Amino acid sequence: MVQRVTVVGGGVIGLSAAWFAARDGHAVAVVDRPSPHGGSWVAGGMLAPITEAWPGDEDVLRLGVESLALWPGFARDLGVDLSPVGTLQVAVDRADVEVLDQLCAHLAGLGRTSTRLSTRELRALEPGLGNVRGGLSVPGDLAVDNRALLRALRDACAAAGVRFTDAREPADVTVIAAGAWSRDLHPALRTVIRPVKGEILRLEARPGALPPPRHTIRAHVSGRPVYLVPRTGGFVLGATQYEAGFDGAVTAGGVRDLLRDAEVVWPGVAEYALVEIAAGFRAGSPDNAPVVDWLEPGVLAATGHHRNGLLLAPVTARRVLTLLREGGNG
Amino acid sequence: MVQRVTVVGGGVIGLSAAWFAARDGHAVAVVDRPSPHGGSWVAGGMLAPITEAWPGDEDVLRLGVESLALWPGFARDLGVDLSPVGTLQVAVDRADVEVLDQLCAHLAGLGRTSTRLSTRELRALEPGLGNVRGGLSVPGDLAVDNRALLRALRDACAAAGVRFTDAREPADVTVIAAGAWSRDLHPALRTVIRPVKGEILRLEARPGALPPPRHTIRAHVSGRPVYLVPRTGGFVLGATQYEAGFDGAVTAGGVRDLLRDAEVVWPGVAEYALVEIAAGFRAGSPDNAPVVDWLEPGVLAATGHHRNGLLLAPVTARRVLTLLREGGNG
Numbered sequence: 001m002v003q004r005v006t007v008v009g010g011g012v013i014g015l016s017a018a019w020f021a022a023r024d025g026h027a028v029a030v031v032d033r034p035s036p037h038g039g040s041w042v043a044g045g046m047l048a049p050i051t052e053a054w055p056g057d058e059d060v061l062r063l064g065v066e067s068l069a070l071w072p073g074f075a076r077d078l079g080v081d082l083s084p085v086g087t088l089q090v091a092v093d094r095a096d097v098e099v100l101d102q103l104c105a106h107l108a109g110l111g112r113t114s115t116r117l118s119t120r121e122l123r124a125l126e127p128g129l130g131n132v133r134g135g136l137s138v139p140g141d142l143a144v145d146n147r148a149l150l151r152a153l154r155d156a157c158a159a160a161g162v163r164f165t166d167a168r169e170p171a172d173v174t175v176i177a178a179g180a181w182s183r184d185l186h187p188a189l190r191t192v193i194r195p196v197k198g199e200i201l202r203l204e205a206r207p208g209a210l211p212p213p214r215h216t217i218r219a220h221v222s223g224r225p226v227y228l229v230p231r232t233g234g235f236v237l238g239a240t241q242y243e244a245g246f247d248g249a250v251t252a253g254g255v256r257d258l259l260r261d262a263e264v265v266w267p268g269v270a271e272y273a274l275v276e277i278a279a280g281f282r283a284g285s286p287d288n289a290p291v292v293d294w295l296e297p298g299v300l301a302a303t304g305h306h307r308n309g310l311l312l313a314p315v316t317a318r319r320v321l322t323l324l325r326e327g328g329n330g
Numbered sequence: 331m332v333q334r335v336t337v338v339g340g341g342v343i344g345l346s347a348a349w350f351a352a353r354d355g356h357a358v359a360v361v362d363r364p365s366p367h368g369g370s371w372v373a374g375g376m377l378a379p380i381t382e383a384w385p386g387d388e389d390v391l392r393l394g395v396e397s398l399a400l401w402p403g404f405a406r407d408l409g410v411d412l413s414p415v416g417t418l419q420v421a422v423d424r425a426d427v428e429v430l431d432q433l434c435a436h437l438a439g440l441g442r443t444s445t446r447l448s449t450r451e452l453r454a455l456e457p458g459l460g461n462v463r464g465g466l467s468v469p470g471d472l473a474v475d476n477r478a479l480l481r482a483l484r485d486a487c488a489a490a491g492v493r494f495t496d497a498r499e500p501a502d503v504t505v506i507a508a509g510a511w512s513r514d515l516h517p518a519l520r521t522v523i524r525p526v527k528g529e530i531l532r533l534e535a536r537p538g539a540l541p542p543p544r545h546t547i548r549a550h551v552s553g554r555p556v557y558l559v560p561r562t563g564g565f566v567l568g569a570t571q572y573e574a575g576f577d578g579a580v581t582a583g584g585v586r587d588l589l590r591d592a593e594v595v596w597p598g599v600a601e602y603a604l605v606e607i608a609a610g611f612r613a614g615s616p617d618n619a620p621v622v623d624w625l626e627p628g629v630l631a632a633t634g635h636h637r638n639g640l641l642l643a644p645v646t647a648r649r650v651l652t653l654l655r656e657g658g659n660g
Contacts, residue, residue, distance in 0.1 A: 206579050249536055252589055253600030259586040270583030274607060 002026055003324065006171035008185060010164070012040035012146070012309050013302050014177035015153035016074075016317035021175075022160035024321055029163045029171070037248040039179045040146055040309050042200055042280025044229040044236040046216055047071055047142040047311045050112055051087045060289050061110065064308060067315035071142055074314040078152040083143040085230055087216045088122060090135035092264055096220060100136050107138075114138045126217065128210045128268045135219075143216055143229050146310055175300045175320060180246070180281035182303035188295045193304050196284040197242040199254040202276035203269060204234035210268035221261035228266055237262050237269070239307075243284075250277045282306050292319045300324075332356055333654065336501035338515060340494070342370035342476070342639050343632050344507035345483035346404075346647035351505075352490035354651055359493045359501070367578040369509045370476055370639050372530055372610025374559040374566040376546055377401055377472040377641045380442055381417045390619050391440065394638060397645035401472055404644040408482040413473040415560055417546045418452060420465035422594055426550060430466050437468075444468045456547065458540045458598045473546055473559050476640055505630045505650060510576070510611035512633035518625045523634050526614040527572040529584040532606035533599060534564035540598035551591035558596055567592050567599070569637075573614075580607045612636050622649045630654075 003026050007018040010032030022028040035041075049064025075082045091097045100116070107114045115137045117125075122135050158164075168174070176185045180195035205212055212235045217228045229236045240254040255277055262269045285291060285304030290312060292302045302320050305312050333356050337348040340362030352358040365371075379394025405412045421427045430446070437444045445467045447455075452465050488494075498504070506515045510525035535542055542565045547558045559566045570584040585607055592599045615621060615634030620642060622632045632650050635642050 201582075203582055204579075206577065206581070247536065249534075249603035250605075251536070251600065252531075252533055252592075252602045252604045255585065255604055256589040256593070256600065259582055259589075262582075263586070270581065270586065272582045273579035274582045274585050275580075277604060277607065 001327065003172040004170070005029070005173045005175060005324065006031060006169050007175040007177055008168065009176070009178035009182070010034060011038050011177070011179050012150065012153065012313045013179070013305060013316055014175070015150065015157055016313040017175055017177055017302055017320040018162045019153060019157045019160055020317040020321045021324060022157065022162045024324070026324065028161070029165050029169055030157065031166065031168050032164050033166060036278065037280045039280045039282045040150060042198065042278045043146040043310055044200060044227060044238045045144045045146040045310060046227065046229050047144060048087050048216060049311060050107065050114070050138045050141065051089050051218055057288055058110070060308065063289070063315060064311050067312045068140070068142065070314035070318070075144065078149070078156055080144060080149050080152045083230060085141060085143045085214065085216045087138040087141040087218060088117070088126060088135050089138065089218045090122060090129065090132040090265060092132055092219050092221055094133070097133050099220070100134070104136055126213050126215060128213060128266050129217070130263070130265055130267045132219070132265065141216060144310060145231060149310070173298055173300060173324060175302055176295070177302040179283040179303060179309070182283060182301065186295050186299060186301065189291070189301060189303065192285055192291060194243065194284045195246050195281040196306065197244050197247065197279055197281055198239040199250050199258065199277070199279045200236055200238035201255065201258055201274060202234065202236055203272040204275050206271060206273050209271040213266060217265060219261070219265045221264050224257055224261055226258065226261040226265060228262060234272065246281065248279050248281070250279045282309070290316060292316055294323065331657065333502040334500070335359070335503045335505060335654065336361060336499050337505040337507055338498065339506070339508035339512070340364060341368050341507070341509050342480060342483065342643045343509070343635060343646055344505070345480065345487055346643040347505055347507055347632055347650040348492045349483060349487045349490055350647040350651045351654060352487065352492045354654070356654065358491070359495050359499055360487065361496065361498050362494050363496060366608065367610050369610045369612045370480060372528065372608045373476045373640055374530060374557060374568045375474045375476040375640060376557065376559050377474060378417050378546060379641060380437060380444065380468045380471065381419050381548055387618055388440070390638065393619070393645060394641050397642045398470070398472065400644035400648070405474065408479070408486055410474060410479050410482045413560060415471060415473045415544065415546045417468040417471040417548060418447075418456060418465050419468065419548045420452060420459065420462040420595060422462055422549050422551055424463070427463050429550070430464070434466055456543050456545060458543060458596050459547070460593070460595055460597045462549070462595065471546060474640060475561060479640070503628055503630055503654060505632055506625070507632040509613040509633060509639070512613060512631065516625050516629060516631065519621070519631060519633065522615055522621060524573070524614045525576050525611040526636065527574050527577065527609055527611055528569040529580050529588065529607070529609045530566055530568035531585065531588055531604060532564065532566055533602040534605050536601060536603050539601040543596060547595060549591070549595045551594050554587055554591055556588065556591040556595060558592060564602065576611065578609050578611070580609045612639070620646060622646055624653065
């Protein structure tokens with residue numbers, strides 16, 4: 001049954017859901033009000049379920065692993081390149097070493113491969129690493145250029161007949177996929193979804209600087225998580241995490257922390273050109289798991305993806321499609 | 331005698347000279363190719379000859395003091411606001427305390443007033459100061475919003491009949507006032523003028539943050555000079571200094587140093603929004619003094635102002651006018 005579907009939100013979740021729905025024959029419109037603070041626009045582009053897998057988040061891990069398996073086909077259909085970077089989680093102090101041992105055991109218990117590496121082994125993989133105390137190699141993680149992805153998704157949507165509009169239209173089904181802003185679009189989401197601000201920096205190698213890392217490099221420095229995600233000629237450095245409402249300012253303190261922490265892990269960052277500073281809002285949820293379900297007849301939510309919006313896009317879009325096919329309408 | 335004058339350069343020196351020349355009855359054109367790296371566009375806006383006055387630079391000090399005296403009238407004619415900020419030069423370690431004692435004595439020897447202040451006295455003036463070891467209060471320094479100034483100068487030029495063009499035109503007199511780029515515009519400047527790169531940050535107070543400082547605050551931290559120049563609702567933080575040709579990249583290391591050093595002096599900076607990062611080129615000269623003179627018949631230079639382009643604009647424009655009136659043509 002062909003339905004009129006309006007997707008509210010032009011980020012990676014909304015566009016992916018719209019694209020899948022349009023290819024399934026539905027008449028789809030996307031309500032898109034671009035924001036410089038959109039979570040998928042500001043994202044680092046890691047597709048890394050494993051190194052996000054801390055004890056207690058097993059459901060998110062399972063969903064992430066399922067979605068990661070969908071990514072190669074998803075990217076191929078979109079004509080988007082994936083970088084098979086793998087992740088190096090490195091330890092910068094003694095406490096980290098213990099945490100990595102725990103993570104390694106936790107992953108083994110879940111049947112996931114990870115390899116403890118000495119500092120010497122890490123340096124063989126990434127000569128630019130700083131004074132680290134060994135780490136963990138997690139194969140299989142991917143990375144994607146999030147902005148190239150958004151462009152490709154818009155093109156794919158347009159090619160599949162999706163219309164873009166800036167105001168909501170009457171529809172058989174409305175899909176609320178507006179990231180953190182979803183909380184203002186339905187009473188049921190009001191207490192569930194909250195903005196979790198994150199700041200990122202984009203850096204480019206200057207002539208004579210060390211080439212960018214080839215792996216995604218992650219660490220905790222002074223209790224703060226930091227990651228470097230390779231891009232052609234540079235990398236994305238992220239991410240701070242604040243619960244501060246919708247204040248989209250990039251703070252001096254956030255930039256200071258990111259640069260300081262990155263330099264501990266990868267000292268060559270100092271010679272890089274800082275080409276962008278940005279803040280975005282992740283859609284936080286109480287259990288860090290996304291909300292993809294009917295809210296009421298004719299209204300579907302696809303939000304709450306927190307740090308994992310890019311990773312979970314294909315599995316979320318597939319789930320939305322299933323819900324539309326079932327026509328449950330709540 | 332009315333002359334056709336072409337001014338090459340649309341920064342503060344070129345515009346000031348063009349404005350003065352047009353008001354004096356000359357037919358003036360400004361060749362303007364705006365760059366995001368122009369020295370006066372990126373500047374902090376300090377008009378502070380005294381705290382730039384280190385032993386050996388007495389000529390620059392004399393010229394700076396002369397120009398500072400012209401500034402109130404210059405600003406009034408342009409309709410630009412001046413902030414009578416005064417400067418607090420603060421000490422952050424024991425070595426600084428000695429340097430400030432020397433500077434105080436040096437200034438007294440030149441007949442200039444400055445007052446040594448205890449940390450307590452400094453904090454009474456600027457409650458946001460960090461863990462400093464006293465300082466020096468230098469009255470009389472001014473600050474100007476450099477971008478408002480550039481807009482006002484363009485308007486004043488236009489009102490005085492100056493034409494703006496993007497290509498050089500035949501003229502009786504050509505004034506080379508292209509800042510660091512002047513070196514490429516005349517053989518005599520090639521070995522004299524060099525680009526001295528500087529990076530600055532612009533910060534704005536977020537709700538709940540400490541109000542910006544009311545004085546210009548200067549210090550040396552780990553041997554690096556740092557200044558905070560008040561703006562409405564924020565301040566400009568500068569400046570790094572590199573001899574690195576015309577590489578206009580803002581480096582991660584430069585931003586790191588500026589934020590780190592500012593935080594020593596004024597810890598509240600961390601809560602500010604970082605709204606701009608920029609790099610510009612000062613026009614360096616061998617003796618830090620500007621080159622304002624005939625290079626050959628019909629060709630006049632007004633460049634080499636290094637860190638003092640804004641400060642020296644009125645005295646430079648006045649000197650250019652004198653040279654035009656004398657009609658020396660070399």
